[in-house]
Amino acid sequence: MVPLRPEGVEALPARGQGPIGLEAVDSSTVNTSAARQSTTDHQSMDGHHVNAMAGDQSGTDPATRFADYDDLPEGHFYDPDAEYEPDPEYAATLAPDAARQRRERIGPTGRPLPYFPIPGPLTDHGPAKIIAMCNQKGGVGKTTSTINLGAALAEYGRRVLLVDFDPQGALSVGLGVNPMELDLTVYNLLMERGMSADEVLLKTAVPNMDLLPSNIDLSAAEVQLVSEVARESTLQRALKPLMSEYDYIVIDCQPSLGLLTVNALTAAHKVIVPLECEFFALRGVALLTETIEKVQERLNPDLELDGILATMYDSRTVHSREVLARVVEAFDEHVYHTVIGRTVRFPETTVAGEPITTYASNSVGAAAYRQLAREVLARCHAE
Numbered sequence: 001m002v003p004l005r006p007e008g009v010e011a012l013p014a015r016g017q018g019p020i021g022l023e024a025v026d027s028s029t030v031n032t033s034a035a036r037q038s039t040t041d042h043q044s045m046d047g048h049h050v051n052a053m054a055g056d057q058s059g060t061d062p063a064t065r066f067a068d069y070d071d072l073p074e075g076h077f078y079d080p081d082a083e084y085e086p087d088p089e090y091a092a093t094l095a096p097d098a099a100r101q102r103r104e105r106i107g108p109t110g111r112p113l114p115y116f117p118i119p120g121p122l123t124d125h126g127p128a129k130i131i132a133m134c135n136q137k138g139g140v141g142k143t144t145s146t147i148n149l150g151a152a153l154a155e156y157g158r159r160v161l162l163v164d165f166d167p168q169g170a171l172s173v174g175l176g177v178n179p180m181e182l183d184l185t186v187y188n189l190l191m192e193r194g195m196s197a198d199e200v201l202l203k204t205a206v207p208n209m210d211l212l213p214s215n216i217d218l219s220a221a222e223v224q225l226v227s228e229v230a231r232e233s234t235l236q237r238a239l240k241p242l243m244s245e246y247d248y249i250v251i252d253c254q255p256s257l258g259l260l261t262v263n264a265l266t267a268a269h270k271v272i273v274p275l276e277c278e279f280f281a282l283r284g285v286a287l288l289t290e291t292i293e294k295v296q297e298r299l300n301p302d303l304e305l306d307g308i309l310a311t312m313y314d315s316r317t318v319h320s321r322e323v324l325a326r327v328v329e330a331f332d333e334h335v336y337h338t339v340i341g342r343t344v345r346f347p348e349t350t351v352a353g354e355p356i357t358t359y360a361s362n363s364v365g366a367a368a369y370r371q372l373a374r375e376v377l378a379r380c381h382a383e
C-alpha cells in the first residue's frame with residue numbers, strides 16, 4: 001500500500017473520516033483550542049500544505065489533546081491507514097469463523113449477532129429470486145451493494161444475474177464495461193419485441209455472474225413506456241425467460257421512484273433498501289415504503305421488503321452509531337445484522353471495474369458483503 005502521509009508527519013484529527021474526505025476536517029474549519037495553537041505547516045496526506053495541529057505542543061498528552069472532539073474515542077487520532085485497519089470491534093463482528101460467531105456477541109446494530117452458515121453447494125439452478133436494490137436517495141450504496149452482494153452470492157455457487165436499471169450505467173462501469181460502447185442494452189430488451197436476452201447478456205469476470213448492461217438509452221424507456229400496455233410489468237416479462245437459469249437476479253435501481261423503479265419493484269420478490277448512515281438517512285424512506293406497499297397491493301402481491309442495509313457505517317463516530325440506532329428503532333428486525341462499513345476500498349473497486357470480493361478479497365468490505373450474502377440466503381431459506 002502506498003503511504004498516504006509522509007513519514008514523521010503527525011496525523012490530523014478528523015471526524016472519523018478517511019482519505020475520501022466526505023466529512024474530512026481541515027484545519028481551516030476546525031475551531032478548537034488545539035487548532036488555534038498550531039504553529040507549523042506540515043504536508044498533509046493528500047500532498048497539500050495544511051496547518052497541522054499535531055506535533056507542536058510538546059509535552060501535551062496525545063490522548064487529551066483533542067478531547068473536545070466528541071465523535072472520536074479518547075486517544076483516537078485520524079489515521080489514513082484506519083481505512084484499511086478496521087475498528088477491531090467491528091471487524092470481530094465480521095469474522096467468518098463459525099465458532100467465534102456462535103458465541104453470543106452484539107453486532108453493530110445493537111442486537112445479538114446470529115450465526116449465518118456458509119451455504120452448501122447447489123445441484124441445480126433456478127427459479128430465480130429477484131431482488132430490487134432500491135432507494136430514491138442518491139449515493140447510498142445501491143450500485144456498490146448490487147455488485148458486491150451479487151459477487152458474494154456467486155462465490156457461494158449461486159448463479160447470479162445483475163440488471164443495470166439505471167441509465168447512468170454505473171453498475172456496468174463498476175464491472176468494467178464501457179456503457180457508451182454498447183449497441184444492445186436492457187433498453188432493447190424492454191422495448192423491442194422479439195429481442196432475446198442472450199443477445200444483450202454479458203459475462204462478467206466473476207464466474208457464475210452475468211450482467212444485463214444499460215446506458216443512457218434507458219432514459220428514453222421511462223418516457224416510451226408510458227404509452228405501453230401493462231407498462232409496469234415490462235421488465236417482469238423481459239426477465240421471465242431467464243428465471244430458470246439463475247438463482248438470484250439483482251436489479252440496481254436508479255435514484256428515483258419513477259416508472260423504471262416501479263418496473264423493478266413489479267418484477268421483484270424482495271427489496272433491499274440501502275441506507276447511508278448519515279443524518280438524512282431516513283428522509284424519504286416513508287415515501288419509499290409507501291411506494292413498495294402500493295406496488296404490493298396493485299401489481300405484485302409477492303413483493304416483500306427483505307431488509308434495510310446500513311451502509312457507509314463508521315463505528316468510530318458517535319454520529320454513525322446514533323443514525324444506525326435510529327434506523328434499528330424505526331425498522332427493527334427489517335434491518336440486516338450485517339452493516340457495511342465506510343472504506344475507500346469501495347470507490348477503488350469502481351475504478352478497477354471489479355467487485356471487492358476479487359479486488360480486495362481479504363478486506364473487511366469483502367467480508368461484510370459475504371456475510372450479507374449469507375444473511376440474505378438465510379432469510380430466503382427461513383421462508
Ligand SMILES: Nc1ncnc2c1ncn2[C@@H]1O[C@H](COP(=O)(O)OP(=O)(O)OP(=O)(O)O)[C@@H](O)[C@H]1O
Pocket residue numbers: 137138139140141142143144145166170253254255311312313340341342343344345346347348350
Ligand atoms: N461502504 C462504502 N464506503 C465508502 N464509500 C462507499 C461505500 N459504498 C459506496 N461507496 C461510494 O459511494 C459512492 C456512491 O455509491 P453507489 O454508487 O453505490 O451509490 P448509489 O446509491 O448506487 O448511487 P446512485 O443513486 O447515484 O445510483 C460511490 O463512489 C461508491 O464508491
Ligand SMILES: [Mg+2]
Pocket residue numbers: 142143144166170171252253
Ligand atoms: Mg447507482
